[in-house]
Amino acid sequence: MTDTHTTTTGEEQPSAQEFWDGRYRQSERLFSGRPNAELVAETQDLSPGHALDLGCGEGGDAIWLARQGWRVTATDVSAVALERAARHAEQAGVADRIDFQRHDLAESFPAPAGERDSFDLVSAHFLQSLIALPRDEILRTAAATVAPGGTLLVVDHTGFPSWEPGPHPDVHFPSTQEVLAGMQLNHCQWEVRTERLYEHEVTLADGRVMTRANNILKVRRLSD
Template sequence: MTETTPTTTGTDEPSAQEFWDGRYRQSEKLFSGRPNLELVEESADLTPGRALDLGCGEGGDAIWLARQGWQVTATDVSAVALERAARHAREAGVAERIDFQRHDLATSFPSGSFDLVSAHFLQSLIALPRDAILRTAAAAVAPGGTLLVVDHAGWPSWEPGPHPEVHFPTTQEVLAGLQLAPCQWEVRTERLYDHEVTLADGRVRTRANNILKVRRLTA
């Protein structure tokens, strides 16, 4: 789980680790600790094997996957987030099922192949070569395995457009950026939906999200 807003560019930016370490240090708990609902729903038909969680944040998705029987590699650029995630995994009793690794995905990527590669909200206000990262993620999917990409499709209803220059990719744009060979992959889920969010003051609002789930047929 990473920043919930998409990429923009700029000058004199901090490094990715500096940016995200700073974000996590702003609060003792940046995220809820619960798994993303999209992951729970879209992995229900999958047999647990080896999973890769890209942008794992404080570990909510990785811990949930481990509890379902997956052997998980979980990566994030923030050392602060990874320290919290590892602590939460120990508290949940699943530390032995999760390998936490620090990677700036723009420059390094976990080795190996995986039955599930999950990228939830891999979007950032600082520069991020997202298409290239997602192509590398697809290359890491084992035959018969699944790539799950979940994105915000627009600004939330309670914050409509603070950065009007920012573009949110559609599922078709994500699919085009992956450059998948049609004979080697099949699309299993491709949809736009409204996700209900309960704000701190108790109000319930919506945010549009995209889900793209593709399955690798052959090597």
């Protein structure tokens, strides 16, 4: 899970791992540890199977899925985040249900455990970054790993939050239609189950309560 957004610039950039390790080292805990509300709402009708959590961060979503009976492959580019996620999973008593793997998704992609060749659920929450990220290619690869009858859930921020002190003017936030177009799904093999805007309240450190909006796209694979 991330809290920033995709951009590309001509400036020299750190590697993805350097960037995100640095972000996580800024505080003892970057996220709340609670699962994303969109994940909870959009998976309540699914039977637990094998899930892939892309950009798992400190493990909040992966741990929640494991508690619901899922077996989870959870990946992130940050070794710092993964070390915390593994510790949190151990404390939650679900470490045996989660396989944490470090991947730079621009270079490698996690495979299902054992003899499986697909996932019943692939979750990509806020797979957005201030450094270059080939999102369309990553999401196409993610879609290819979804089993027939399985679900791909993509949740994105719709823009910078109102409290952002210095938004980046060159950042583009894709609509759900742009995400669909980028994944190049065969309409005979996939159906859109959810496509909507979700707004939620965020309590800032100074006590202010603000609103943040996210796009939710859930698609189901019908066949090979």
